[in-house]
Amino acid sequence: MNESGEPSSSYPAQSSKRREPPAGGPVRPVSSVPANVPPARDPLDPADGPVNAPTPRPSAVRANAAVPTRYEPQPPVSTVPFQAAPEAVSASDTPQADGYGDEVDASTYVSRETPTREEDDPPLAMEAMRAVQILNPSGEVTMPRPDRTRVMCVANQKGGVGKTTTTVNLAVALALHGNRVLVVDLDPQGNASTGLNVPHHTGVPDVYDCLIDSVPLEEVAQAVEGIPNLWCVPATIDLAGAEIELVSVVARESRLARAIAAYPGHFDYVFIDCPPSLGLLTVNALVAAQEVLIPIQCEYYALEGLNQLINNINLVRQHLNPKLEVSTILLTMYDRRTRLADAVEQDVRNHFGDKVLQAVIPRNVRVSEAPSYGQSVMTYDPGSRGATSYFEAAQEIAERGVKEPVSRNA
Numbered sequence: 001m002n003e004s005g006e007p008s009s010s011y012p013a014q015s016s017k018r019r020e021p022p023a024g025g026p027v028r029p030v031s032s033v034p035a036n037v038p039p040a041r042d043p044l045d046p047a048d049g050p051v052n053a054p055t056p057r058p059s060a061v062r063a064n065a066a067v068p069t070r071y072e073p074q075p076p077v078s079t080v081p082f083q084a085a086p087e088a089v090s091a092s093d094t095p096q097a098d099g100y101g102d103e104v105d106a107s108t109y110v111s112r113e114t115p116t117r118e119e120d121d122p123p124l125a126m127e128a129m130r131a132v133q134i135l136n137p138s139g140e141v142t143m144p145r146p147d148r149t150r151v152m153c154v155a156n157q158k159g160g161v162g163k164t165t166t167t168v169n170l171a172v173a174l175a176l177h178g179n180r181v182l183v184v185d186l187d188p189q190g191n192a193s194t195g196l197n198v199p200h201h202t203g204v205p206d207v208y209d210c211l212i213d214s215v216p217l218e219e220v221a222q223a224v225e226g227i228p229n230l231w232c233v234p235a236t237i238d239l240a241g242a243e244i245e246l247v248s249v250v251a252r253e254s255r256l257a258r259a260i261a262a263y264p265g266h267f268d269y270v271f272i273d274c275p276p277s278l279g280l281l282t283v284n285a286l287v288a289a290q291e292v293l294i295p296i297q298c299e300y301y302a303l304e305g306l307n308q309l310i311n312n313i314n315l316v317r318q319h320l321n322p323k324l325e326v327s328t329i330l331l332t333m334y335d336r337r338t339r340l341a342d343a344v345e346q347d348v349r350n351h352f353g354d355k356v357l358q359a360v361i362p363r364n365v366r367v368s369e370a371p372s373y374g375q376s377v378m379t380y381d382p383g384s385r386g387a388t389s390y391f392e393a394a395q396e397i398a399e400r401g402v403k404e405p406v407s408r409n410a
């Protein structure tokens with residue numbers, strides 16, 4: 001938990017970089033495709049990341065004095081007996097081929113390291129193609145726009161399930177494809193503001209001012225640099241006090257709803273990133289929204305506690321916001337190597353039916369790296385599986401919004 005709410009405490013090593021202008025820095029320009037297409041990677045290096053990765057990650061190859069490092073010249077293949085005639089390898093030879101013996105060509109064991117890398121990210125050509133699709137530099141590809149503003153509350157009282165990551169990436173994906181999008185950061189930690197590279201240090205006008213002092217949203221919303229059509233209402237640490245201060249404020253549950261309704265921005269989407277609690281801030285988000293999007297992490301305990309959230313949603317619907325419905329469930333941090341993730345997915349699909357998006361977000365290191373550069377994964381590594389999955393999720397949400405009535409009495 002970030003107690004100070006300052007981005008520097010969350011990402012100490014990167015904080016100063018994030019505030020620098022994008023030219024020449026890690027923030028890549030969105031308008032230029034080649035600059036955004038991930039750089040060629042070393043196919044032999046499972047740990048290879050984008051050129052702007054902060055520090056090289058440790059080699060996955062086991063340290064062994066007898067084994068050459070991956071970057072040293074390799075011994076000629078002909079000096080390795082079993083490589084020269086692989087079909088002649090007998091069962092008794094196989095222990096030698098474990099990649100750690102003196103006589104074994106380094107490529108033998110390097111190739112054993114690569115499947116993990118290939119599982120994580122698609123081949124380069126595919127990556128480049130997807131990058132262009134996701135960044136949409138020509139602006140030609142659009143996602144359907146809803147008839148009226150869809151206000152979506154991204155909620156789950158558990159922390160670390162992907163609320164902020166989902167908010168940021170869906171917002172960027174929709175904005176890159178012709179939708180006008182507003183992100184309201186309603187978490188005092190300000191992670192969504194960090195992820196969108198929007199200043200949110202103490203003193204910056206923020207959502208607290210809107211909730212407590214009735215400052216209009218348009219006075220605090222900031223355009224997100226590099227992403228046309230995307231705005232963010234930041235959260236500073238001041239918001240931490242709002243939960244208590246709201247108690248004595250008139251119409252305390254509907255302050256945000258009023259602020260959003262009064263915003264003349266004509267947005268297609270408003271995403272509200274909730275804090276990990278069911279307090280007054282989350283209630284404000286539920287009262288302001290027509291839809292709830294619940295990210296569910298594909299881990300044990302995933303469904304535990306959800307009843308409490310659903311009960312609160314029902315209470316808000318009964319008493320404060322009859323239009324509210326849980327419209328979307330998104331499975332996040334799916335690790336396909338575990339059976340547990342499969343089991344959780346089945347559970348969630350059985351429980352919530354077609355509210356669950358077909359798109360599932362895998363656990364992907366690019367997704368977790370992106371915020372430390374003040375970016376979404378969509379711009380940080382648009383060819384990665386994380387970006388592709390969020391793009392697919394955004395597309396599904398956009399299409400559902402057109403097929404089904406967006407707000408209805410449930």
Ligand SMILES: Nc1ncnc2c1ncn2[C@@H]1O[C@H](COP(=O)(O)OP(=O)(O)O)[C@@H](O)[C@H]1O
Pocket residue numbers: 158159160161162163164165166191276332333334361362363364365367368369371386
């Ligand atoms: N698909 C993913 N793959 C890998 N890491 C992820 C993924 N989604 C989120 N994370 C990481 O998990 C942590 C918690 O995610 P976050 O979106 O902040 O959750 P919440 O807002 O629910 O607390 C963050 O460090 C984030 O970078």
Ligand SMILES: [Mg+2]
Pocket residue numbers: 163164165187191274
């Ligand atoms: Mg969060």
